[in-house]
Amino acid sequence: MSASRLKTPACDVLGIEIPIVQAGMATYTSAELVAAVSNAGGLGIIGALGRNTDDLRDEIRRVRALTNKPFGVNHVVCRIDDACVELTLSQRVPVISLSWGHATELTAKAHEAGLKVLHQVTTPEEAGGVAAEGADVIVAQGAEGGGHVGSAMSTMALVPQAVDLVKPVPVLAAGGIADGRGMAAAIMLGAQGVLMGTRFLATVECHGRGHSKDALLNSLGSQTLASKFYDDVLGIQWPGSVVRAIRNPILDEWARRANEWPAKSDELRPQVQSAIDNGDFVLAGESVGLVHEILPAAELIRRIVAEAEALLGTAPHVDSLT
Numbered sequence: 141m142s143a144s145r146l147k148t149p150a151c152d153v154l155g156i157e158i159p160i161v162q163a164g165m166a167t168y169t170s171a172e173l174v175a176a177v178s179n180a181g182g183l184g185i186i187g188a189l190g191r192n193t194d195d196l197r198d199e200i201r202r203v204r205a206l207t208n209k210p211f212g213v214n215h216v217v218c219r220i221d222d223a224c225v226e227l228t229l230s231q232r233v234p235v236i237s238l239s240w241g242h243a244t245e246l247t248a249k250a251h252e253a254g255l256k257v258l259h260q261v262t263t264p265e266e267a268g269g270v271a272a273e274g275a276d277v278i279v280a281q282g283a284e285g286g287g288h289v290g291s292a293m294s295t296m297a298l299v300p301q302a303v304d305l306v307k308p309v310p311v312l313a314a315g316g317i318a319d320g321r322g323m324a325a326a327i328m329l330g331a332q333g334v335l336m337g338t339r340f341l342a343t344v345e346c347h348g349r350g351h352s353k354d355a356l357l358n359s360l361g362s363q364t365l366a367s368k369f370y371d372d373v374l375g376i377q378w379p380g381s382v383v384r385a386i387r388n389p390i391l392d393e394w395a396r397r398a399n400e401w402p403a404k405s406d407e408l409r410p411q412v413q414s415a416i417d418n419g420d421f422v423l424a425g426e427s428v429g430l431v432h433e434i435l436p437a438a439e440l441i442r443r444i445v446a447e448a449e450a451l452l453g454t455a456p457h458v459d460s461l462t
């Protein structure tokens with residue numbers, strides 16, 4: 141892809157051409173997706189969550205076979221797997237992506253090993269904290285996002301507060317962004333780019349689960365729900381977060397019986413796991429209502445850039461970012 145007017149200092153830090161980052165989404169990411177995003181000029185990220193070292197090594201090898209562009213590996217700080225982190229460092233993956241919590245030692249170690257640190261946060265305080273730790277790029281994730289999200293702030297309010305607080309550290313916006321309008325808006329809020337999860341689930345290269353892509357194509361943002369149900373039932377310890385998913389009969393029933401599910405987790409687990417595998421329980425954010433087509437990742441990125449560039453055409457500060 142030719143050089144984009146949208147190229148920001150965050151791109152220089154990450155070694156990419158277009159400030160669009162594909163979220164590390166546990167085993168929802170595929171090597172094909174990660175490589176396609178990176179080959180298109182953005183940054184693809186492998187999700188380490190749910191992979192052991194053998195799986196992760198294999199995934200890194202597969203991405204490297206498909207691209208020579210920078211990519212990342214995502215680790216969730218409150219659920220860190222030390223062996224997988226060591227592997228990420230020893231493999232000299234260009235970018236380590238972290239989410240939630242503080243990671244002072246890990247940030248220093250990553251820098252020593254020559255990796256850039258991209259750290260996702262959900263509050264201005266957390267943004268200030270990870271900036272002080274030396275994060276190279278900060279992702280401000282609003283509660284409208286998919287999967288695990290903080291319950292406190294929306295993207296619209298969080299992004300400019302994080303930007304002001306951590307300046308000159310670059311901030312990317314995440315949560316609710318799925319098209320060029322969202323990207324242009326994020327840039328107007330002072331973000332230097334975007335990170336998207338939900339929209340990348342609806343790409344050709346994302347493998348999906350069962351008929352999960354049908355659910356992505358046929359849901360509105362109002363049909364998502366954020367709750368503790370998923371973590372409680374699957375026994376996942378993830379303090380301070382809720383999980384946003386497309387509403388489904390299981391979520392709806394247990395939202396009505398919220399006091400009862402903690403005692404019934406063991407009983408519910410197999411049912412929830414099989415609904416996930418079949419694509420009947422789909423993690424996604426409010427931006428799901430903007431998903432109308434399954435596209436190759438490169439085409440998706442091309443369209444988002446074209447739309448954002450057209451919308452920002454007259455915005456003076458975009459030029460000053462390049």
Ligand SMILES: Cc1cc2nc3c(=O)[nH]c(=O)nc-3n(C[C@H](O)[C@H](O)[C@H](O)COP(=O)(O)O)c2cc1C
Nearest residue numbers: 163165166239285286287315316336337338423425
């Ligand atoms: C299916 C799914 C799985 C996710 N898994 C992870 C994960 O493993 N690690 C992580 O840092 N974020 C994860 N996220 C959150 C993303 O990093 C990101 O913040 C979010 O997708 C942004 O909002 P959006 O979905 O509206 O684009 C996940 C999101 C989704 C939709």
